[in-house]
Amino acid sequence: MSEFSYFATIEEGDDPKLFLASPGDVQDLRLMAQQVVDDLDGVGGPANSMTMFAWETTLKETLFNDAAPIQNQIYLPSDPLCKGVVAFFGERIGQPLAEDFPTHMLEELFANNPSDYYKMVRHWRPEEADRGGFPLTGSTFEVLVAIATDRRFKNTASGQELPMFLRFLAPKDVLEIEDPGRAKWGNRKLRKKMMELFEEDDNALDEKRLMIREQLKSLRNFAMYLKHIGLEPIFEPDERKIEEDFRKYLASNFVLTRDPLLHDPFRGLQFYDVHDNRSYFGRDTDVKNALSAIEKMCNAPKKRNCYWIKGISGVGKSSFLRAGIIGSFIYSPKYQTDYAYSVNRPNHLLNASAAKVAQTACPLRVLFEKCADAIRERPNCAEFLVGGIAPLLEDFDKLEPEKRPEWAARKLTACLGNAEGQEPGARHNRLVIGIDQFEEIVDMLDDEKLGPHWQLFIKFMELAPAQPDIVIISTFRKERLDKMLRHPELNALWHDTSLQCTDLAFPSPTELENIIRKPFEDHGRVSLDDALVAALREKIMLHVDRPRATTSGSFLPLVSLALQRLQVNVALPLIEKQFERKEQDAAPQDALKAAAAKRPAGKDKPSRVRVGLKDAVDYLDLEGAIAELAASAMNEAKEANALAAGEATVDNLLRQLVRWSGRDDKQFFLPHVPLPTDNAEKSLAKALIKHRLLVDDGEAGILLVHETVLKKLA
Structure with missing residues (x-):
């Protein structure tokens, strides 16, 4: 650009751009997006050699007029060579643009705003934030231009589109908290930083708090405005999940080759999960037969929608359930039904409930919350959970325990929002619940303290599949069937549904x-x-x-x-x-x-x-693979001078990672546990994590990836 003009244009012959828009407080996400695009360029790259346009990078590489706003000199998202827009928000919405800043390309968008309360305020004053207003900042302008451009494309039936990736770094229920100062916008990263910087300057700290409070109010108003114009904002507190979703956005819109970090077909000892459906191979016939059987089961009016996957240990039941069956329902265009899903191991439901519900283990409550949250993620179900999940959990807690299973089944069905008496084959919503390693429930039913809670869970399993739009699919070890049938409730459930089953054998x-x-x-x-x-x-x-x-x-x-x-x-x-x-x-x-x-x-x-x-x-030494990895982990721990006790350290760590259940047959399961605090055990655990024999799930804790590791460590 030789001289200043409003809105630069991408010159002919230049690479198409992926536009990055967001305030400076989410710099980590901005850098992540740029790094991901650079990484993908090294494995085949985006279509048409696309590059990412970010103002902080471009400022260093080109000559800008410092006297004019950046938005006057950078490319518009409506530029013909802008192929997509990426935007992140945390705790800031940005600073208002000049009042004479041109907005002619947004007039139609503003004219069709159905809300009189949530709106963009051109002549911005801080008090407007208390009246539902938000300012036109650089970031809001870029997002709004992208929305207006995409709608203009769709209205002209040109076949063009401007795909946008928009994420708010915040918990999913952040809009339910009316006072944004009490909500975890941006995971409170900016507010924590302000506290550290101005800890000893009360006046400056108070000034910054007021500024951030205005920003948060405006940001909440902006998110509510987006909802009212038909763009459902997506809130996600986990930056790793945002990166994963961003990779999916690139893969589905621009990337010609598969992103190896998004579709990693090499899972090692870890199971293939729902999102690994595209990388799950070798079970095509079994998957096809199971999907057909489940569809027939769901369309039969008197069938209970309960399906089983049985097989010996290590035959691949978890991957078959997650990536094979549920992954196909979620990602295959063949299925008209819109699926919400929640897959859980019983042991993990127990851990979560014990941590969250005042010392009381209530796995049904945790499952209900997870299922409601999964339903809320479906765009066409969100209206049925407009009040959020918290009020539902309060209602759950008020009920007598014996009434909870039926209430939970009926409430989840209501949240799906399907009209009664829908025509067969009509598009509708369905919830699929996966119970991975059902034998853990069988073991815990015999526990004096835990048994009553799992009895309620089994009651829910009897009632929920009677609802036409809820499906429960469970995996279990076939050698545990005899013990399962000792329990009258499970015996009756199996008797009614045993023909709805895949007996998974070793691959041909x-x-x-x-x-x-x-x-x-x-x-x-x-x-x-x-x-x-x-x-x-x-x-x-x-x-x-x-x-x-x-x-x-x-x-x-x-x-x-x-x-x-x-x-x-x-x-x-x-x-x-x-x-x-x-x-x-x-x-x-x-x-x-x-x-x-x-x-x-x-x-x-x-x-x-x-x-x-x-x-x-x-x-090619199959059985020696784990032993080799375990030996490497042991040697690294020894080199760190932490493994002083040798075998004793291994024994102590394994005692934490394995939980025995059942008095007669000595069955066990692998729970999440905190990272050890003992130096030797902590060092060994970290070495095992490095070699993928342990999984670190953050706050949930660590766990062994598979029981096979025990044989090689013990």
Whole structure:
């Protein structure tokens, strides 16, 4: 730009832009977005070599007129070469723009505002925040222009769209708190920072508090305004979840190749979850049959919507439930029904309830809250939970315990908002509840203290599937069926629903070959040599054919771990070598061509790296995989001078990570526990987390990824 003018335009021949708009208090999210786009550019990149436009970056790289507002000199979201808009808000809405700032492109949007209370105020005064107003700031202007542009595209039937990714860093129920100063907007990060900076200056601290309070009121008004014009704002307190959602936004709108961090087909010992549906391979027939059976069950008026997945330990029940069945319902365009879902392990429901409900373990209450929250996430269900979840939980707590199961089942059905007597095949909402490792409930039913709470849970399982729009799908170990049938309530439930079941067996040779090959092909860069696939399949089948007493039932996770090791230790280094060769070949050319060798766009992708048996021979010891990782973790802990007690440290850590249940058959489960405080145990736990044998779920605590680890650690 040679001279100042209102609103720069992207020059012909320049890269299309992904516009980044947000106040400076969410700098961490801004940097995350820029880093993700840069990372993706290295694995195939956004369509048309798209780059991200961020004011703090552009200011350093181009000449700007310091006397004019930034918004006068940067590209508008309505620019033809702006292909998408990303916006984050935390605790600030920004500073008002000049009163003569041009807004002609927003006139139609303002004219169609159905709210007389929540509105943009052009001649801004702080007191307007108490009257439902919000100022036109740089960030609100950019978001509103994006909305107006997208609606203009849709009204003209041009086929164009301007996809926007908008997130408020805040709890999902933040709008339910009318006083924004008491709410966790921005997770209170800015307010905490102000407290630290002005701790010894009361006058300055009071001044900053007033300023932030005005910003918060205005920000809440802006969010309410968006709701009134038909754009449901999304609130998310977890920055990791925001990054995951942002990657999905890029993948669905711009990215030609799959984002390896979003669709990681190499899960190791961890199960495949609902969002891993696109990376779940080898069970196509079983998944198809189960989906068909569940659909028929739900459409049969006298059927109880309760479905079972049984199988031996380690056969893949958790992944089948989460990624196979529920993932297909959520992500497949085949299903007309809009699904809300909640998948939980009984043990985790118990941990959460004990922490939240005044020393009283009430897993049904926790499940009800999770299900209501899942329903609220569905755009066409939100109106039925407009009052929030807190009042529902208060009603739940007031009920006599024996009345809670029926009330919870009916209330969840009401929240789904389906009209009575809907025509078959009409679009409607459905809630699917996954209970992973149902045998944990069977064990806890015998517990004197916990048993009564799980009896209520079982009652809910009897009643909820009788509602036409609630489905419960549970996994359990088939060897635990006899113990399950000792309980009269479970015996009756099984008797009524036992035919609604998938008996999951170990994959067939053909399925096993897909499990081995497909993750590498899905990743887009690697193919496995036939000899390597045959050798790995032979090792697996030899193990499966051994007598049950001599082998671990949890063998399929070892297969997944072996594939993960091949990817990390063999495939990725070969890919890096390929890039190095391409960069060397491009060395005599200019820098752009050299960069293109490493960051191909569109169809100009590198040829696949082929991994042969010779490359992978050191990584085919399936049973030794966990032992190797465990040994590495032990050595790292020893090097840190923390593992002074050796075996005693391992024993102490395992006692915390394993909880025994049942007096006769010595069954156990793996709970979430706090990170140990003892230096030796803490050091070992961190080393195990690094090697993916332990999972760190933040506030929930740590847990072993799978029982198979016990055999290799003990």
